[in-house]
Amino acid sequence: MATTPIRIALIAHDGRKRAMVALATEFSAFLQQCTLCATGTTGQRLQDEVGLTVERLLSGPLGGDLQIGARLSVGSLDAVVFLRDPMTAQPHEPDINALVRACDVHDVPCATNVAGARLLLRQLWHPSQQQP
Numbered sequence: 001m002a003t004t005p006i007r008i009a010l011i012a013h014d015g016r017k018r019a020m021v022a023l024a025t026e027f028s029a030f031l032q033q034c035t036l037c038a039t040g041t042t043g044q045r046l047q048d049e050v051g052l053t054v055e056r057l058l059s060g061p062l063g064g065d066l067q068i069g070a071r072l073s074v075g076s077l078d079a080v081v082f083l084r085d086p087m088t089a090q091p092h093e094p095d096i097n098a099l100v101r102a103c104d105v106h107d108v109p110c111a112t113n114v115a116g117a118r119l120l121l122r123q124l125w126h127p128s129q130q131q132p
């Protein structure tokens with residue numbers, strides 16, 4: 001029986017894009033089975049460097065975070081991986097906060113660092129398997 005693909009949004013600030021590419025490469029066998037969307041530049045990197053099929057939304061500073069927040073608010077996303085750069089101020093900080101807040105409001109799992117993202121993606125990939 002065919003199952004519905006899991007819908008995941010992938011977002012990374014510039015200082016975390018290499019980490020996102022490495023994470024997506026590590027989980028590419030799983031992510032290929034998912035329906036993916038991403039902010040503009042992150043999505044481009046994932047297409048070009050990992051070979052994933054990704055719906056590219058606007059770049060974060062141009063409203064991409066808000067688009068993803070709107071999607072998850074209406075139940076169109078199952079999980080968010082948002083590798084934020086904690087060391088660099090972002091011009092669109094209000095949009096970033098709105099996205100993370102929307103995850104909390106709607107109880108959508110959101111990983112904001114690689115360790116959390118690994119746990120989340122592993123669990124989504126093998127839901128019945130006990131985590132060690």
Ligand SMILES: O=C(CO)COP(=O)(O)O
Pocket residue numbers: 011012013014038039040041042043058059060061064065096
């Ligand atoms: O700024 C971002 C998230 O806040 C990411 O946007 P890009 O993927 O377009 O760089």
